Amino acid sequence: MILANLKARVKQIEIKTSRLVTEQFVGLYHSAFMHQGIEFSELREYVPGDDISEIDWYSTAKFQKPYIKTFVEERELPVHILVDISGSMISKNHGRAKLEIAAELAGLLSLSAIRNNNRVSLTLFSNEEKLHLPLKRGRKHWQRIIHELLSIEVHHEKSDFKQSFTGFNNASHRRGIVFIISDFIGAEIDSSLRGMSRHHDTVAIRLRDYYDSELPEGGLLTVEDPETGRQQLLPVFSKAFRKRYTALQKKNHDSVKMDLLNSKVDLLDIGTEGDSFKPLIQFFKTRHKRKTLSQ
Structure with missing residues (x-):
């Protein structure tokens, strides 16, 4: 991203998140994630x-x-934001790029945490950890989180969730709140995530593009795997082929969902079209209501 465009986009996200993170919103965030004493x-x-x-x-x-x-x-709970920056996170098929939405969500979550007097860390990962900003407070730290997400160089790489989560678990000993932002394509959920959720309040935010589950009608469609760079032709003129593709993607989608829920991780799905903040706000409200009913 050209420097001038990068600065403008960072500023846009700063303004957008600042307007949303009002005192009422911060209270909603607090009630959804802070524990009861x-x-x-x-x-x-x-x-x-x-x-x-x-x-x-x-x-x-x-x-x-x-x-x-x-x-x-209860003392101050640190907030950790883990963002997948594998190749599929920058593909832009239908709607906005997932990584752009991830930057907005990370900006909103980090500002909410900082205004709750929580320290925030950021970890960017794909096949290995690419960048880590340690726990910190303050406006400059919040701005840097947004900047790093918009400026990070992304390659044709798959995500190694096991290695990334194991590394996080080994480094983060104090209980905190963890947000994992990813499309979870090809995710293999294992004991490393269960270990994380046992020690931390863990939320997975799954970003979904329309074409992650559906194919357009047409003739032959050239597609590129964003995580390997390999290209292939798909016969999207075939209704049977499109139907098989949709069924396979649904199976993978549901499998990851069950793995996350079985790992005691809350799951929020957000599409690449429309307002990415509305589902998050509704999630806060639902979580607060669930906590209230369980008391």
């Missing part, structure tokens, strides 16, 4: 004198000996 500290073996009401029966059954969960008074 206490946070989980550790899981440890029961010793005589411990309060038996703190026994965690799931862990007790699993380890065949009594374990308790301990909690401490």
